[in-house]
Amino acid sequence: MPVIQVSLIRGYSGELKQRLCKQLTDAVRHSIAADPDGITVLLHEVEPDAYMRGGRPRTPGGASDDEAVGEAPADVVRSFLEAMEARDMPRAERLLDEDFTMTFPGGVEMTRLEELVVWAGERYRFVRKRIDAFDTCDEGDYVTVVCHGELHGEWPDGTPFAGVRFIDRFELRHGRLLRQQVWNDLALARS
CATH class of the missing domain: 3.30.429.10 (Macrophage Migration Inhibitory Factor)
Incomplete structure (x- = not known):
């Protein structure tokens, strides 16, 4: 061996x-x-x-820079998602690279968390994630973390939803979030 x-x-x-x-x-x-x-x-x-x-x-x-941030890559992602759910924008923003971008279903691209909050506010009152797993892959200068699980929350009218599948893919550079790509079945659940 x-x-x-x-x-x-x-x-x-x-x-x-x-x-x-x-x-x-x-x-x-x-x-x-x-x-x-x-x-x-x-x-x-x-x-x-x-x-x-x-x-x-x-x-x-x-x-390495991810230790300078104080967390392993999957922990950085978990901290970011927890901060976003709590709407703790200052905490979430501390984890972002200066070139951060995010892409959501339908090809919606954003670069600022405030944009996301406004965009999401028209789609649901709140959403929470139950994460089943994190997968991490080192790719030279970047680390990729993929998490998947299910979403639950409330639609704008207060009706609850649950069991909606999601996958989030993050790229980290120097221990900070550079890119987030999101796939989920919210559109199917809403119809």
Whole structure:
């Protein structure tokens, strides 16, 4: 079974090291038909004064930007969706990339959360999501997170609805939401 050995300059957080081990395990699983229990990841740490490159001492690099935000990509998406449901726009906006865009059924594109609130207000009083799963995929400079589940809420006249399927696809850049694409069956449920 595969054994991966990584050398790090001492100084990274335990949380970051655990996440690195998990992501390395996942990378092997996606490349080799290996049982996760058979994949070993070993992190070796060296003291900063025991390491040189180019004849000069080095210090550990900074954490990835998604750790700087403080959350793994799926947690960023979950925080965003929770903030939107609570209509906590300042919290939601802190998670957005400056080039954020969103696309909703019917090809409706928006770049500001205020636009979404106005647009959605004509369609329903409120909507909540029951999320069944998050799937995360690293794509070089971007991380894609897809979540799916069911919507429930109330139409503008107060009539409740439930069991409406949805899929949200998010792209994150440097730990911030760059793009959201939404698919759901609200139009079918309303008819």
